[in-house]
Ligand code: GUN
């Protein structure tokens with residue numbers, strides 16, 4: 001059964017970083033059928049095309065592609081906003097003890113359900129997550145995502161050193177378990193498996209090589225890891241791998257660099273690393289609330305984008321301090337301001353949808369309202385609080401109407417969420 005939706009329907013025809021704000025168009029109506037977008041344009045034309053289709057009207061609200069969070073740690077849901085540490089201490093004191101708890105399948109199921117409930121209430125319709133070392137945490141995440149009908153990515157987070165004993169596997173078990181999970185979940189419903197070494201300090205060379213070999217056997221999978229988040233971490237990697245040219249070279253040496261690679265953070269990069277990332281076509285994921293919360297540094301979004309790299313946007317929950325991609329866009333804006341550039345609202349909205357979808361090589365499926373794409377939407381009330389309403393009341397165009405919601409909005413701005421053409425019940 002077809003369904004018509006009206007409102008201010010935001011669609012990107014181009015990349016606004018290249019084409020400017022006119023890359024985005026506002027349409028009156030979108031027609032969905034069979035989970036996909038089958039019409040976009042004027043209400044009169046779409047009504048003529050599908051006269052029987054029921055109509056859902058969102059008035060002045062913004063209807064856009066659901067947010068795509070390209071880097072989260074769902075197991076860290078309960079330790080979000082833990083005080084006062086930098087990366088390595090934060091991992092040891094908060095993250096690893098909590099990740100140990102996902103050894104219990106009932107706890108893993110509960111945290112996965114809680115994570116998706118929070119993500120959806122904030123308008124995030126797709127996420128790419130790290131699980132824990134435990135295979136049951138991957139099962140918990142994918143089972144929930146499948147039940148909800150979401151497009152989602154995840155992988156078992158492999159570690160065989162510099163982690164507590166309860167959170168270590170080996171080169172062989174990382175390979176075997178990742179492979180079994182990949183065979184179980186990759187391509188099922190809307191799910192994709194991601195090969196996931198946590199980062200160079202917590203994997204032996206043998207483990208990195210084993211996961212590189214697995215990726216070579218399954219090149220259609222993505223591979224995700226962390227790169228150059230904090231200077232201490234970069235120095236630690238140089239100590240652990242003295243023969244490597246730099247941090248990225250560690251991954252490349254073990255077969256973990258290529259177009260399907262997703263590197264989280266990537267703040268403290270050398271010129272050689274940037275050039276090599278461009279040559280290989282890898283994607284970077286910007287996690288701005290995490291970068292300010294853990295004190296990691298100022299990601300060079302404009303510089304790296306201008307090199308032609310694909311950039312996704314992400315919460316990095318729970319190193320990040322929010323489940324909200326609105327708050328994440330606000331933090332990206334603030335970090336870019338500190339580097340001298342004011343990102344345009346069209347660029348921020350694009351990063352949170354198309355940018356992340358491109359990084360995940362899924363822009364032919366999600367991340368935009370365009371013909372043939374999957375009908376995952378978020379509907380944003382652009383006057384969701386008194387503070388936002390009084391600011392947006394002055395708006396002269398769509399961008400000044402939406403910017404107060406980007407900067408000050410939260411889950412109260414999320415009026416509705418649509419998954420594969422169906423509105424989620426409240
Ligand atoms: N580096 C390695 N593991 C992690 C993690 O869980 N969160 C963040 N922010 N950085 C990491």
Ligand code: ZN
Nearest residue numbers: 071073264316
């Ligand atoms: Zn991370």
